[in-house]
Amino acid sequence: xxxxxxKKRPRNLSLDMLSRYDLPLPGKxxxxxxxxxxxxxxxxxxxxxxxxxxxxxxxxxxxxKAVFAAWPAKVVMAGLIWAYVHHFCAGIRFLLLDLHIGIxxxxxxxxxxxxxxxxxxLTLILLGVLL
Amino acid sequence: xxxxxxxxxxxGLRDWIVQRATAVIMAVYSVIIAAVLLVVRPSGxxxxxxxxxxxxxxxxxxxxxxxxxxxxxxxxxxxxxxYIQPVGLRLTLHVLTAAALVGYTAWAAAILWRL
Numbered sequence: 434x435x436x437x438x439x440k441k442r443p444r445n446l447s448l449d450m451l452s453r454y455d456l457p458l459p460g461k462x463x464x465x466x467x468x469x470x471x472x473x474x475x476x477x478x479x480x481x482x483x484x485x486x487x488x489x490x491x492x493x494x495x496x497x498k499a500v501f502a503a504w505p506a507k508v509v510m511a512g513l514i515w516a517y518v519h520h521f522c523a524g525i526r527f528l529l530l531d532l533h534i535g536i537x538x539x540x541x542x543x544x545x546x547x548x549x550x551x552x553x554x555l556t557l558i559l560l561g562v563l564l
Numbered sequence: 565x566x567x568x569x570x571x572x573x574x575x576g577l578r579d580w581i582v583q584r585a586t587a588v589i590m591a592v593y594s595v596i597i598a599a600v601l602l603v604v605r606p607s608g609x610x611x612x613x614x615x616x617x618x619x620x621x622x623x624x625x626x627x628x629x630x631x632x633x634x635x636x637x638x639x640x641x642x643x644x645x646x647y648i649q650p651v652g653l654r655l656t657l658h659v660l661t662a663a664a665l666v667g668y669t670a671w672a673a674a675i676l677w678r679l
Contacts, residue, residue, distance in 0.1 A: 467643065471643060474636050477668055481675070484672075487612060488612070488675060494608075524591065528584060528588070
């Protein structure tokens with residue numbers, strides 16, 4: 434067996450190193466895709482509970498509507514709406530990349546910009562309509 | 565083109581495809597349900613319930629939920645694989661995630677078929 438020299442570089446980056454690292458735009462789309470996905474997963478019980486309340490009876494429907502009107506809940510709902518919209522927009526970009534559309538560096542940076550340019554206004558519109 | 569000698573199991577190809585297929589189903593459903601709600605404009609409980617009591621919408625909504633849970637399984641499993649190194653803890657999290665998602669599937673079915 435020949436010995437492979439061990440490269441002197443960290444295997445994992447610490448959070449401190451990560452916070453100082455200036456991630457390029459496609460990297461930001463990617464990490465927000467993961468964060469929004471994880472957040473949506475963690476809120477699935479809440480989402481299903483709300484969906485159930487909205488469909489069960491006029492009384493539970495009123496409670497469902499009240500959740501959208503209450504302030505602390507509004508913040509959570511706003512976060513969930515952003516997460517859904519970002520995950521949706523970034524997901525479409527990833528599907529296009531999978532089809533080898535826009536895989537050159539410049540095109541990929543541009544499409545990452547488009548994801549934010551679409552997801553942020555779309556989130557604000559939905560917040561205006563739903564909350 | 566990357567040339568790799570791939571032997572043995574499917575090397576995650578099936579999960580990779582399922583992740584994309586479920587994503588497409590959810591994206592199409594999102595557009596359809598948004599369009600339906602924009603056309604119907606359900607104002608109160610009766611109208612809102614009526615939308616989801618429709619057999620076809622019910623079917624599509626359940627398909628959406630099943631896609632969501634399968635999609636979430638692959639995504640969350642990847643997160644555990646990336647960040648959780650101790651095997652016992654990772655396995656525990658995998659089992660808890662899968663158990664929760666199976667439960668959610670039954671819950672979603674119960675919500676829809678009560679209507």
